[in-house]
Amino acid sequence: MPLHPEARAVIAEGEAAAATLEPGALSPAEMRERFARSWRPPRDPAPVGDRYERDIPGPGGNLxxxxxxxxxxxxxPALVWFHGGGxxxxxxxxxEATCRALCRGAEVVVISVDYRLAPEHPFPAAAEDAFAAVCWVAxxxxxxxxDSRRIAVGGESAGGNLAAVSALMARDHGxxxxxxxxLASPVTAPPSEDRASYRDFAEGYFLSKASMDWFFEQYPRSAADLVNPYLAPLAAEDLGGLPPALVLTAEYDPxxxxxxxxxxRxxxxxxxxELARYPGQIHGFFALLTEQLSISAVAHERAVSALRRAFGSDLGTAGKPLTTTEGKV
Incomplete structure (x- = not known):
């Protein structure tokens, strides 16, 4: 379907982080600062019982x-959450808005993790921090x-990557x-024009291929990292034995x-x-653009339902048909 008018407005007006996602002459630290300045607090955040910050031990120092x-x-139950940002x-x-919405809707303790960032801390720093945080919560x-028997992981974009990677690490390392x-719009592989979405939405749809290329210049240490499943989960030979998943994608997203x-896979x-594609939507629809895109609330409701089902029963790992009620794939 055509771009949703709200998504079109984000693109046309450069709202929120759109302008900051294009790489240029700025250093990573300057990009980080500009991105932070572009953020606006949610106008009407969902109330929760308590919200606080603390440090926990991590492999490279406190997190x-x-x-x-x-x-x-x-x-x-608990949801360990990882933010995006390449x-x-x-x-x-x-x-903030998404963590609050999930906490309130699913009655879950959400633990949002401030992991180390590249290029100052290249791969596998973020992946190791993610897994360490999951282990600490447990x-x-x-x-x-x-209740340590009921822990989920989640994130959007690079945060979705870290959620998938922490699940792989938990399986592989006991x-x-x-x-x-x-997993909302997760990064699961390096940028590639072999995929139609990278060809069709390379420019002009909020997140660009050039931005992803730049992120992949900052995080990996070498080309060898690009085939490491803890950076690119699609490179894993075996995905068996992983926890159930809800994967959310946007139609106009590389x-x-x-x-x-x-x-x-x-x-x-x-x-x-369970897989749901949101027609007419762009990258960041789940957690980054909650103030601009009303579909965020719809996607949050779906995530809340999935979390409640997962926390309330043993879903097991037996496959069943993928459901795609938001759109065909």
Whole structure:
């Protein structure tokens, strides 16, 4: 379908972070600062029981986390959340509205992780931080009022990548059992014009191929990292034994095809997976552009339902038909 009018307005007016996502003469640190200045606090954030920040130990030093807790005594399930930004830009702030919405809607403690950023901290720093945060949450449930048997991971864009990677690491290294991967527009492979979405939406649709190329110049250490599943999950030979997944994609997003390919790979590997493509939408629809795109609230409702199902029952890993109620894939 055509671009949604709200998405068209974001592109035309350069609202929020659109202008900052184009690489240029600025350094990564300057890009980071400009991106932070472009962010606006949500006008009407969902109320939660408590919200606070603290440090936790990480492989490269302390990590900052922001904790959103529902009303009540708990113990609650947990969602470990990772922000987007190409592993280079972004912070705990830009996903404030989404973390609140998921916390309130799913009655889940959301732990948003401020992982190390490239190029100062190249791969595998962000991936190791993500997995360390998941392990810390699992081991400190009492401190967080969390039931450590019910932990999900999630994120958007590069954050979706880190959620998928932390699930792979948990499987491979005897980490905590996870009940769901919530992957919104996840990065699962290097940029490639072999995928139609990279050819069709290379420019002019909020996130550009040039931006993704630039991010992939900052995060990997060498070409060898591009085939490491902990950077590019589609490079994994085996996706079996992973937790169930909800994969959300946008029609006008360069990352659309790799996210959908990952969903189909999960299903082929016997992992329960649900895939939804949002027609007429652009990158950032789930967590970054909540003030500009009303579809965010619809996508949040779908995520809340998936989280509630995952926390309420053992979904297992037996495959079933992919559902695509928001659009055909």
């Amino acid at each position: 900052r986390i922001r904790v959103y807790r529902p009303v009540g005594e708990g113990p609650f 592993w280079v830009i972004g912070s705990l702030d830009e996903n 081991g400190h449930g009492a401190e967080l009022a969390v 980490g905590p059992g996870l009940v769901l991967q919530l 990352l659309r095809d790799e996210g959908e390919e990952y969903a189909h 999960l299903l082929t590997a016997g992992v329960l997976c």
